[in-house]
Amino acid sequence: MRTRIAGGTIVTASERFAADLYLDGPRILALGSGLDLGVDHEVDASGCYVLPGGVDPHVHLDFPTLTTVTADDSTSGTAAAALGGTTTIINFALQRRGEPLPAVLERSLALAAGQAVIDYGFHVVVTDLPESRLAELDEIVRAGATSVKMFMAYPGELMIDDGTLLTVMERIGALGGLPMVHAENGTAIDVLIRRALAAGRTSPQWHGKTRPTILEAEAVHRAIVLAELTGAPAYFVHISCDEAAREVADAKHRGLPVFAETCPHYLTLDSSVYRDDDFDVAKYVMTPPLREPRHQAALWGQIRQAGLDVISTDHCPFCLVGQKDAGIGDFSRIPNGVGGVQYRLPLLYDRGVRAGNITLERLVAITATNPAKLFGLYPAKGTLAVGSDADVVVLDPRATTTITAAASPSKVDYSIYEGWTCAGAVRDVYCRGTRVVADGQLRGSAGHGRFVERGPTTPV
Numbered sequence: 001m002r003t004r005i006a007g008g009t010i011v012t013a014s015e016r017f018a019a020d021l022y023l024d025g026p027r028i029l030a031l032g033s034g035l036d037l038g039v040d041h042e043v044d045a046s047g048c049y050v051l052p053g054g055v056d057p058h059v060h061l062d063f064p065t066l067t068t069v070t071a072d073d074s075t076s077g078t079a080a081a082a083l084g085g086t087t088t089i090i091n092f093a094l095q096r097r098g099e100p101l102p103a104v105l106e107r108s109l110a111l112a113a114g115q116a117v118i119d120y121g122f123h124v125v126v127t128d129l130p131e132s133r134l135a136e137l138d139e140i141v142r143a144g145a146t147s148v149k150m151f152m153a154y155p156g157e158l159m160i161d162d163g164t165l166l167t168v169m170e171r172i173g174a175l176g177g178l179p180m181v182h183a184e185n186g187t188a189i190d191v192l193i194r195r196a197l198a199a200g201r202t203s204p205q206w207h208g209k210t211r212p213t214i215l216e217a218e219a220v221h222r223a224i225v226l227a228e229l230t231g232a233p234a235y236f237v238h239i240s241c242d243e244a245a246r247e248v249a250d251a252k253h254r255g256l257p258v259f260a261e262t263c264p265h266y267l268t269l270d271s272s273v274y275r276d277d278d279f280d281v282a283k284y285v286m287t288p289p290l291r292e293p294r295h296q297a298a299l300w301g302q303i304r305q306a307g308l309d310v311i312s313t314d315h316c317p318f319c320l321v322g323q324k325d326a327g328i329g330d331f332s333r334i335p336n337g338v339g340g341v342q343y344r345l346p347l348l349y350d351r352g353v354r355a356g357n358i359t360l361e362r363l364v365a366i367t368a369t370n371p372a373k374l375f376g377l378y379p380a381k382g383t384l385a386v387g388s389d390a391d392v393v394v395l396d397p398r399a400t401t402t403i404t405a406a407a408s409p410s411k412v413d414y415s416i417y418e419g420w421t422c423a424g425a426v427r428d429v430y431c432r433g434t435r436v437v438a439d440g441q442l443r444g445s446a447g448h449g450r451f452v453e454r455g456p457t458t459p460v
Ligand code: URP
Pocket: 060, 182, 238, 285, 286, 287, 288, 314, 316, 336, 337, 338
C-alpha cells in the first residue's frame, strides 16, 4: 500500500522543509513536492510537523527487581510508547547471576515475542561475567544485541566491580558495540543509606537525600578513565546533574568517544518534591533522584552544545499501591523508577522547543537520529530518507496533550506529570508503514512490533 502524507513540514536532525512524504509498504519511497506518484491513501498533514519515529533507547518492560517486576510489559509499554510518537524502544534483558548471556537474550526474546506494538531491541544487562566467559559477548553481538549495560550502583544486586567494567567495555568496544553505564558510586551511597535508616530517616524523601550529585560525577569520571584505558566508547545513561554532564563534556573535548543521555524528568522536575515525610513522595523515587533546580539550565545547555546526545525516558514504572508501598518504613525498599515513555515528545516539544531551549531539529536529533546511530539502527531508523523504514510521526503543534495516568495504556497507577498540559500532540504514527496511531488513538496491536537486530555503533 502506498500512502502520501501531504502538505506537512518535514523535520530531520539537520533541516526542515515543506514536502510530501510517500510511504510504500514498510519503507519510505520518496520525499518531495509535486511528485506524480500513484497512492492508495492520502493523509493531510498541513500545519503539522512530520518527524522520524522516535527511538527510545532506555525502557524497562517486564523488568524484574528483587521483589517485583515493572508494571508495564511489552504490550502495555509499547502501546504507550506508540501514542507518544516512539516507534522503536530498546528494552533490557537482565542477566541472573551465573546465567550465560546468550540464554539471557533468548529468555527475553521469548517473553517479548508477539507482544509488542512497535519495534524493539534489547541491551543485555551484565551482572556477572568473569574474563573466562567474555566470548559470550561475541554471541549476543552476533544475535543483534550490540550494547550491554552495567551498573556501578545497587551493590549486592546489580553492581559489578571496576575490573568487570573494564574487561566488558574492552571486549564490547572491540566488537563494535556500545557499553552503557549506570554511573553512581554504589558503595558510598550504601553507607549513606544505612546511616539514614539507622537515624530513623526512613521516609521516601531520604532516597533523594542519600544519592548526592558528586557520587554520580565521580562514577562517570571513573568509568571514563576505564573506557579511555581500553579505547572503548562509553554511553552514560540518565545523567541527572551539571557535575556529571561536565565530566562527559570534558571527555568529549579530549576527543574520547563518550556519549550520554538525560531524561525528561531531570529537565522538568526538581528535588523540591523531597520535602516532607509523606509516603506520596515515593512517586518520585527514581535513580538518580531529582536534583536542585539549577541543574535544569545546565542540562539544557549541554543538550544544545552536544555535551548530551540523547533524551531517553528510563521508563521503569511501579505502582504506588502494591509495589512502591513495599518501602513504607524503609525507603531503600521502594522499587526505583518512574513511567514516562508516552510523554517524551510532548514534554520536549513544549518545554524544549516552545520554551526556546532547543530547536525542532535538535529535538529530532536527540530523540531519534542520535539514538539510532549510537545503537546501530541507522539509517533504517532515526531519519526520514528514501529506503528508510516508514517510521513516521505527525505532530500537530496547534493541538495540546494533557497527561493523565488513567487515560494511558501504561498499567502504572500514577504519573509524575499528572494534569500537565503540553503544547503539541502526536496525531498519527506509522511503524514500518502501518498506522499504529490515528488521530491520537491507538490502532496498532500486539504482534506488529518486531525484534530489530542492531548493527555496530556509529558516533554522533
Ligand atoms: O530508577 C531507575 N532508573 N530505575 C530503573 C533502573 C535504572 O537504574 O535504570
